[in-house]
Amino acid sequence: MKQLASGRISENIAVAGNYMYPCYVVGGGGRNLMIEAGLNLMGPLYVKSIEEILGDRGLLSYLFLTHSHYDHLGSVHYLKRLIPGLVVGAHERVAGLLRKESVLAMMNRLSDVQRLLMRDIAGDEDLVIRQTDIGLTLKEGDVIDLGGLSCRVYEVPGHTRDSLAYSIPEIDALFTGEAAGVPQGMDDHTPQVGFLASYEDYLTSLEKLMSLSPRILCLGHAFVFTGEDAAKYLRASYAATFEYRSLIERYLEEADGDVEKAIETMAVKEYDEKGTIRQERNAYLTNLSAQVRLIAGMKGR
Ligand SMILES: [Fe+2]
Known part of the structure; x- marks a missing residue:
């Protein structure tokens, strides 16, 4: 329950x-x-x-x-x-x-x-x-x-x-x-x-x-x-952790590895447009950029 x-x-x-x-x-x-x-x-x-x-x-x-x-x-x-x-x-x-x-x-x-x-x-x-x-x-x-x-x-x-x-x-x-x-x-x-x-x-x-x-x-x-x-x-x-990594990798790919651009697009598409995340937007953005940066830094691992 x-x-x-x-x-x-x-x-x-x-x-x-x-x-x-x-x-x-x-x-x-x-x-x-x-x-x-x-x-x-x-x-x-x-x-x-x-x-x-x-x-x-x-x-x-x-x-x-x-x-x-x-x-x-x-x-x-x-x-x-x-x-x-x-x-x-x-x-x-x-x-x-x-x-x-x-x-x-x-x-x-x-x-x-x-x-x-x-x-x-x-x-x-x-x-x-x-x-x-x-x-x-x-x-x-x-x-x-x-x-x-x-x-x-x-x-x-x-x-x-x-x-x-x-x-x-x-x-x-x-x-x-x-x-x-x-x-x-x-x-x-x-x-x-x-x-x-x-x-x-x-x-x-x-x-x-x-x-x-x-x-x-x-x-x-x-x-x-x-x-x-x-x-x-x-x-x-x-399972969601692996999926989230793949999602971030897709945004990074679309942005040709431009981390800032990937973060920006992801915030618009995943947070603003979907509107399902309860977390306050600034907190979401802080967490998102930390995670995108980590994944970007892991490339090839
Ligand atoms: Fe925390």
Whole structure:
């Protein structure tokens, strides 16, 4: 089954925030974990949800980040300020980026584009993303004991170099961030492919995720797949990656290898004319140019 990432997903998983920028609260063991820190401007909504789900925000022990994009770690500083005992876990590279003022400034700029849309949630709270210490640097093979449940860490580069996925094996749940893309829309299950850092790594990471055969698949945006559909989505995402590469290669060929021209034509034909992609146009363009450049650079491989 495919469902929106909101409300209660299973006995042990509930969504904080909303389906656009979901954070997944995993409870039922002795220690509660939240995966993803979404958008900074949604901080107050995350805290409200955490209180509703756990009864007391102080009962959240861990916050694990999936990757270094502003809309997946935005609330980390705010949450750490409001929940002082919270232990934040992330890839070592994310920890480094969260100490860099230039990176933080860029993340704040990107988030601010949504300020008008989020004004009812953000109010006038101070939600600026600031330097945050990562208490726990996470890597492949790490297992965190949640008391009755455990969280396993997988390195899944390709979308970014610092992408991590998390599984809770006791309940066959898998949290991929954006390592497996996101469906294009509510009715369109076709995964939107996102190999922004490396095409080859993205495929290898998808193979790793497929080998875990989850029964609950919680994506970085919008949707959760359960039962047979969880593994089915991952397989579709894998196939879509090859198809997307071929599509990019066709546009590059038509443009005689002119990367800029290929990007421009592809944005018009695939985004403007089809009109089926939910992602905001600027974000789509940023991702598209990263992917076209990667494929152009791979010619002959
Ligand atoms: Fe991302």
